[in-house]
Amino acid sequence: MLKVEGLSYRHTGRPWLFRNITLNIAPGEIIGLYGKSGSGKTTLAQVIANYLKPDEGTVRMDQQKLNSTRPFPVQLVWQHPEKAINPKWKMKKVLSEAGDVDPQILDALGIASSWMTRYPSELSGGELQRFCVARALGPHTHYLIADEMTTMLDAITQAQIWHTILDLAKKRSIGVLVISHDQQLLERLCDCVIDFNQLH
């Protein structure tokens, strides 16, 4: 179980962005999260995935406080893959950050072997996002946070990526937090859907 307890965050010199957030995600559970623009959903995702340090509160997995070991068991994929990938690395090296990604995942995501020797600038946004998803689904991942992950993609690529994630979530009991403004997408994918305002 991933347990977020009493989480609070403020940018330096700014008022509290959110305070005392509590959220539990069980293994294999798919939770949807929506809320108004600027309310702090992305910041919450970054805190849970250990990109930002909370001002108050804890994130625990199976009672253990998470430290910053890599690969981190909670992986975050966001909207803009080009900002999440080192432009100087070929895709094979980008992917190797996750350890040994199961070739079946690469297949399911439609990642062509010929893409491995290309630089990020030689791939489309949708192709890059597939790599970000694959990298986030390495063998050490127990929880995935998808923050507007497929918003920029065409319907077919969206469906392929979500199909792969839901299938894997079931097989490996990966808990998923889906952050989106698309209520229909959330209703379709998730076991339950929560308003960000209800968390605190």
Ligand SMILES: Nc1ncnc2c1ncn2[C@@H]1O[C@H](COP(=O)(O)OP(=O)(O)OP(=O)(O)O)[C@@H](O)[C@H]1O
């Ligand atoms: N480095 C920063 N310093 C100060 N304020 C920031 C910083 N980064 C983000 N913010 C502000 O924090 C607030 C929350 O941003 P965040 O991206 O978490 O919201 P969000 O709920 O994900 O929004 P959206 O739905 O539009 O993506 C916004 O008002 C944003 O302007």
